[in-house]
Amino acid sequence: xxxxxxxxxxxxxxxxxxxxxxxxxxxxxxxxxxxxxxxxxxxxxxxxxxxxxxxxxxxxxxxxxxxxxxxxxxxxxxxxxxxxxxxxxxxxxxxxxxxxxxxxxxxxxxxxxxxxxxxxxxxxxxxxxxxxxxxxxxxxxxxxxxxxxxxxxxxxxxxxxxxxxxxxxxxxxxxxxxxxxxxxxxxxxxxxxxxxxxxxxxxxxxxxxxxxxxxxxxxxxxxxxxxxxxxxxxxxxxxxxxxxxxxxxxxxxxxxxxxxxxxxxxxxxxxxxxxxxxxxxxxxxxxxxxxxxxxxxxxxxxxxxxxxxxxxxxxxxxxxxxxxxxxxxxxxxxxxxxxxxxxxxxxxxxxxxxxxxxxxxxxxxxxxxxxxxxxxxxxxxxxxxxxxxxxxxxxxxxxxxxxxxxxxxxxxxxxxxxxxxxxxxxxxxxxxxxxxxxxxxxxxxxxxxxxxxxxxxxxxxxxxxxxxxxxxxxxxxxxxxxxxxxxxxxxxxxxxxxxxxxxxxxxxxxxxxxxx
Numbered sequence: 074x075x076x077x078x079x080x081x082x083x084x085x086x087x088x089x090x091x092x093x094x095x096x097x098x099x100x101x102x103x104x105x106x107x108x109x110x111x112x113x114x115x116x117x118x119x120x121x122x123x124x125x126x127x128x129x130x131x132x133x134x135x136x137x138x139x140x141x142x143x144x145x146x147x148x149x150x151x152x153x154x155x156x157x158x159x160x161x162x163x164x165x166x167x168x169x170x171x172x173x174x175x176x177x178x179x180x181x182x183x184x185x186x187x188x189x190x191x192x193x194x195x196x197x198x199x200x201x202x203x204x205x206x207x208x209x210x211x212x213x214x215x216x217x218x219x220x221x222x223x224x225x226x227x228x229x230x231x232x233x234x235x236x237x238x239x240x241x242x243x244x245x246x247x248x249x250x251x252x253x254x255x256x257x258x259x260x261x262x263x264x265x266x267x268x269x270x271x272x273x274x275x276x277x278x279x280x281x282x283x284x285x286x287x288x289x290x291x292x293x294x295x296x297x298x299x300x301x302x303x304x305x306x307x308x309x310x311x312x313x314x315x316x317x318x319x320x321x322x323x324x325x326x327x328x329x330x331x332x333x334x335x336x337x338x339x340x341x342x343x344x345x346x347x348x349x350x351x352x353x354x355x356x357x358x359x360x361x362x363x364x365x366x367x368x369x370x371x372x373x374x375x376x377x378x379x380x381x382x383x384x385x386x387x388x389x390x391x392x393x394x395x396x397x398x399x400x401x402x403x404x405x406x407x408x409x410x411x412x413x414x415x416x417x418x419x420x421x422x423x424x425x426x427x428x429x430x431x432x433x434x435x436x437x438x439x440x441x442x443x444x445x446x447x448x449x450x451x452x453x454x455x456x457x458x459x460x461x462x463x464x465x466x467x468x469x470x471x472x473x474x475x476x477x478x479x480x481x482x483x484x485x486x487x488x489x490x491x492x493x494x495x496x497x498x499x500x501x502x503x504x505x506x507x508x509x510x511x512x513x514x515x516x517x518x519x520x521x522x523x524x525x526x527x528x529x530x531x532x533x534x535x536x537x538x539x540x541x542x543x544x545x546x547x548x549x550x551x552x553x554x555x556x557x558x559x560x561x562x563x564x565x566x567x568x569x570x571x572x573x574x575x576x577x578x579x580x581x582x583x584x585x586x587x588x589x
Contacts (some may be wrong), residue, residue: 075329076117077320078277078296079313080239080272081107082116083345084133084144087300087309090351092520094537094546096574097129099348104133106182106344108140110337112313114296118489119145120159121152127159134163134250141165141207148172148197157204167207169239170197174226175214187222191229198233207467209237209272213390215249216242219257227263236268237296242285243461245308246277253288260293272296275311277303282311283358287319290329297331301345303354312336314359314391322385338391343449350537350548359391385469392417406430416445418452436533436554447533450552462572465565466490470500470557482507482561501560501564509562517541523556535565540571546569 081139089091097105100117106117113136116423121125134142144156148170160166172183172194179185185193189353194210201208210230215223225242230238234522240255247255250274260266265317272290273296275282286297317338320330342360346353353564355362377384409430413421421429432451437443467483479495480503491511497503505518520539525532549567553559 074324076278077290077294077316077329077331078272078332079111079317079331080114080115080116080143080274080296080298080311081112081273081300082298082312083107083300083304085116086306087304087345087349088118089306090304090309090349091352092472092546092548093304093349093350094574095129097125097132100129101132101136103345104142104349106136106341107336108137109334110341111332112140113332114143114167116145116298117142118159120155127155130156130159131161134160134166138164141167143167143169143207143209145169145171145200146197146445150195150197150200151169153197153201153204159568165207167209168201168205169209169212170194171241172197173214174212174223175217176219177217178214179218179481179552180255187225188221191226194226195229195233197234198230202234205317206236207233209239210235211241211274213241214243215240215255216247219245220255222253224259224262227259228265230267232267233264233383235269237272238529239274239296239298240275240289240294241273241275241466242276242282245276247275248281249284249286249288252285253292256289256292256294259267270295272298273311274298276306277308277310280308282309282393283315283319286311286316287327290316290320290327300328301341302351302357304345304349312358314342318359321390335390336392339393347550348541349375350550352522352537359386365393388440409433412445412448413452416449426588444526446526450535460569460573462486462569463508463565465561467560468504468558468561470504472500478503480504480507482511484508484511500557504557504561505564508561510569512568514568514571515542518566519546521560523559526552534559538567540564540567542571545571545574547574 076584084103088095117130117133118126120130130144134266141159144159146152146156146168156168162344172190174190179190198208198210212218212223226237242252262346269296273286273294275285297311297316299311299313299316301313303309317331317333317335320327321335324330339360342353353360358364410426429452433448436447436451464485466485469481471479476577477496478500479494480494482504483490483492493507493511495503495510497505497506519541522537524535526535533552533554534556536551537548541548547567547570549570550565551559551562551566553562
């Protein structure tokens with residue numbers, strides 16, 4: 074069966090999602106999980122974008138041992154040099170060079186004729202060939218490029234030394250038939266095409282990214298590019314977990330599959346969601362909370378008689394496990410540790426387990442039953458990597474529909490306990506006014522979102538906030554059965570992240586470059 078290589082760009086194209094800004098530690102954590110997942114190639118970032126991105130790519134390059142680590146570069150020698158610098162120490166380095174080829178990009182962005190595009194791209198590939206054995210070239214906006222010119226560009230890239238030619242549907246414009254036909258034509262008409270791999274990079278602007286990627290596979294693509302959870306520019310990229318499970322479930326039809334460790338998919342999805350602050354929709358294919366949920370009476374009856382009546386993928390396939398162990402306030406430490414192992418958290422230290430167990434007991438006192446999702450949410454909050462400058466010690470909120478809401482907040486710092494009472498337009502506003510007054514930080518609340526982790530009136534609530542401070546931004550997350558407490562925890566978490574970024578080496582925001 075033909076192998077389809079997986080090129081993960083969560084750390085590059087995924088990080089271009091509005092509001093997402095991963096620090097170096099977070100990038101390395103995601104990269105190491107992608108390595109466990111078994112992706113073949115990891116695009117770690119765009120080194121020329123900023124000194125911070127170059128440093129982050131270098132940290133990933135040094136950490137990853139079992140996948141090719143790739144840096145993105147425009148068809149410019151300084152960009153290629155930046156990738157060289159960033160990938161020092163990499164076990165298996167590679168470079169991804171791109172240049173736009175469509176008429177609209179040639180005219181309005183590049184202001185180049187076809188001949189100039191060919192000459193610029195060839196020069197860049199040949200320059201990169203001096204330093205890299207693995208070179209991917211992407212004709213940006215290939216989907217809207219004339220097919221005969223795309224053949225010419227591909228032939229040039231092969232001649233210049235590219236080992237992979239990637240065909241990006243940069244703006245999600247293609248339909249499966251059209252996109253598949255591009256690969257069929259390249260396979261038939263380009264001399265030397267057998268010497269390279271063809272790759273597909275699809276965006277989801279019209280909701281067809283996964284369908285287009287699978288159409289490329291059917292027509293000879295050797296590699297699929299995408300992100301975990303389908304995050305990325307605008308409507309996002311091909312969701313790699315969807316491609317992997319489509320090929321696995323319909324193996325007889327596609328006669329191709331990835332070499333991913335599918336049992337790591339759920340864990341990888343949760344990690345990316347946690348660190349990016351991008352919540353996975355409940356109805357998201359493969360990794361959504363409802364992907365393996367059945368509520369209809371007819372469906373439930375079928376599932377009880379034979380699971381395959383309504384379930385084409387088992388939750389175990391992606392690393393989810395159904396457990397009969399009911400967790401509540403009478404559960405002991407041993408049972409709790411076994412539950413953590415069952416949920417995939419087998420590498421925790423004793424100190425981390427004890428900290429999580431304390432949070433679990435607090436929650437169990439307020440809920441009849443603590444679900445797997447409750448435990449995951451508590452654990453992921455407790456194991457946050459950001460240094461805690463401020464910690465929420467106490468929160469007292471006073472609300473009367475005929476009076477101004479007030480909030481008393483106590484924060485724990487290295488210097489001691491700080492306390493302040495403030496008023497606000499609402500309870501959450503009063504809490505945030507008090508925190509701002511205590512910390513002395515001037516920030517802008519850019520986004521505030523609440524979701525329920527589980528069902529019922531005693532559900533664990535999860536709050537996500539996004540704060541801005543000048544050029545810096547950070548997301549924060551808080552969980553509690555009380556949504557006001559969760560709101561306070563999320564705000565304090567975001568403040569800690571902002572302070573951590575401010576104290577780290579400056580990470581300039583990406584320049585205004587249209588990327589594939």
